Amino acid sequence: MSGFDESLLDDNEATMRVRFIVNARKVACEVAPRETLVDCLRNALELTGTHAGCEMGACGACLVQLDGRAVHSCLMFAVQADGASINTIEGLTESGVIADLQAEFHRRNALQCGFCTPGMLVNAQELLSQVARPSREDIRDALSGNYCRCTGYEAIVDAIDAVAKERTKARSTSGGAA
Structure with missing residues (x-):
């Protein structure tokens, strides 16, 4: 050769x-x-x-x-x-930037084995940093590249939706400084 x-x-x-x-x-x-x-x-x-x-x-x-x-x-x-x-x-x-997401995932049992959870949280944080109040469809679209074999995704979508609502509420009550 x-x-x-x-x-x-x-x-x-x-x-x-x-x-x-x-x-x-x-x-x-x-x-x-x-x-x-x-x-x-x-x-x-x-x-x-x-x-x-x-x-x-x-x-x-x-x-x-x-x-x-x-x-x-x-x-x-x-x-x-x-x-x-x-x-x-x-x-x-460590930075605390996803503490609310982690707490809501836990509260809503949006994690089971936990293997996919870190990627879900990274993706959810990116979505919420780009879209202040995403629709449930937006959340589902954002998560379309994250596979979870243990949940039916509904609790995950619920958790992200709840955090989006809470962050929006916090921004509106603090004059947008949150």
Whole structure:
């Protein structure tokens, strides 16, 4: 085979240094060029709240915020996120930004095994940051990329709807400053 570079078959891939801001902390780690962001977060940084589900971007278990937008971390190489700001479920929890969503999910039993819950919460937070008062159809559309095998989704939609109503009410009573 002419022109074939056999060094491409080397299993001992060189690593690359990447730097991120993860959950408001500067971090650096060595990753293989083909290591996914979800694997880096889980293995190198021990942030196991982000789950590797389908590894095809279809189930939503791996959702994280990258520069403020929800992304499937299983579809991204860690090196592609070099220099980015990443929020995982741990960071969103620590900051308190999703405390109301977490409480409402718990109150309405909108979680069962919990595997999909971190991705659902990341997605719900993104929706509520973009649409102050989404309709139930908007919520269902936003969740269409999150798979849950344990619930019928109704309690999840109810929880997000209740938080949207409460946040809207809080904004209106505080003059929009919430």
